[in-house]
Amino acid sequence: MRLSLNSRLSAISALLPALLVMLVVYIGATSWTVWISLTSSRMLPNNNFVGLRQYQILLGNDRWITSVHNIVIYGVLFVSLALLIGFLLAVAIDQRIRAEDTIRSIYLYPYSMSFVVTGLVWQWLLNPTLGIQHVLRSWGFEGATFDWIVRPETAIYCLVVAGVWQASGLVMAIMLAGLRGVDEEIWKAARVDGLPKWRVYVSIIIPMMGASFATAAVLLSTGVVRLYDLSVAMTNGGPGIASEVPAKFVMDHLFERANIGLATAAATTMLITVVAVVAPYLYWRTRKGEVR
């Protein structure tokens, strides 16, 4: 195929801004981050190479260990609960109910709120002296206790509750689209076969909805990696360091604690973890594509 010089030029000039952004912002900034993590940088970046010293410090840092621990708990619970609840909501809406549009909008509404707003709302709701516990006690349930957010060992689960509340609506929308794509005649065939409804969902419908589950899981997972604002708005990492998360660790050390070297080491560790998960998946995907 031969293109005239003119159209080739315009194609290149159209792609150039995106290419520059790609090179400078993503690849450039990432490489620079990795390099700084290998230096002794504190408040300002320097080029004093110290090998993996920052990583050694990082792995000895209690706050980092707690952050990693928390993100694992949050990641597993948030993704699985959001998928489960989102799917169940979609199934409920798919039963040809009345006022479907309204209910769908209500379920999807939390997703239109930022994590900061979500965090604040849930902070109030979970605050023992203001929220649910207070209401229950004022109704006469004197012994009612719901103080997860002020207890170090349960604070992270409060983030899960808020995160799931926010994301379930999105999962529902994706799942509902998947459910609506199921051929009506499959349902009829299942009825003639005498299959109970739950059995149809478990054995036939869910296996058909692999693409919907994958889409939802990928979207939720990116939300896990970049989890920052919810922790800041809801608990500010507290009580103590009980609900710290890796992204917050990086931000705090970059801008408040003036320890750029440690922050970039943490950021690089996050990057490596994500790549370690995504790369095999992408490899598998392309292999699968070739086989077809």
Place this chain on the structure above:
Amino acid sequence: MQKSNVDIRSLQIGFGGLKVLENLDLHVGASEFLVLLGPSGCGKSTLLNAIAGLIEVKGGEIHIGGRDVTWAEPKDRGIAMVFQSYALYPRMSVRRNMSFGLKVARTPQSEIERRVAEAAQMLRLTNLLERRPSELSGGQRQRVAIGRALVRHAGVYLFDEPLSNLDAQLRAELRVEIKRLHARLGATMIYVTHDQIEALTLADRIAVMQGGVIQQLDTPKKIYREPVNRFVASFVGSPAMNFIPGKLARGSEVAFIAGVNQLSLTGYAFRSQPTEAPAVLGIRPEHIELTASNDPSSVSARVEMVEPMGADTLIWCRLADGTAFSLRHDADTQVRVGDTLTVRFPADAMSLFDETSGQRL
């Protein structure tokens, strides 16, 4: 294998204010192959779904095998069903597609295996049992769907346009297979289609439907030879029946006047005394005969178009007064466009319809 009869009494079905079927009666005998034939929207699929129990009825009764199943769940009706889109369970192997329903119904494993093996052998699926539906061709998929119905050992098999998604050649192959299956099993089958060839080739009896009403219920031969009204006459048969407007005249003998031509009706079996009134003459292309020019009952027509169809040739002609019709002739005909033919309309092959009501006279 049991063979159930199906008895439908004054069935009424509607969606909201819309009445789809009203006071419909239909009896299907045990081992009978009944085809519901009609254009889309005529209510034939609705009727089949009602028999299956997949839609609710507003009134009337449905009896299958002597049992009132009007309000029974589909699985308790002793039916099995095959769908247009195959409706296979996509993530299950062919074997699991066929066995899953039985397994959920807690049929003993040995019995399940026996039935699956039997159905697979009958439908030539034995080598495909471990495949997924996505790895099968359309014809194979529909055979699997038929297999899934067969293992239910139902009293009645329902087919909802099962061949409509297939290409012409596969459709013809599978049609023969379904007919063979019916001959072998002797099972009761109710088959919905809009394809009149399928209806004519498969059915013991055809119910031609339009507007939620069964227009005619009879053997394929009767439906083809003696349609009760113009709708049935025009819907069944390809190439289509010719319709020639004119009027009846009673002179020394009853005759049909079409413009300047007078056609003798001696030998036509009138249903009631003919009266002198406007009427429409229907005659199938293969019943029009070429004849010698000195035949007194003949008319002459000009050839306008010749359509070779392989096995025979369709010749489009026009009478002197402008009436067009087609006739079927040998494949190796010498007729050319512009020729003048002398043709005869045999009275015993005609169908006469009232001009206003469209009913057969």
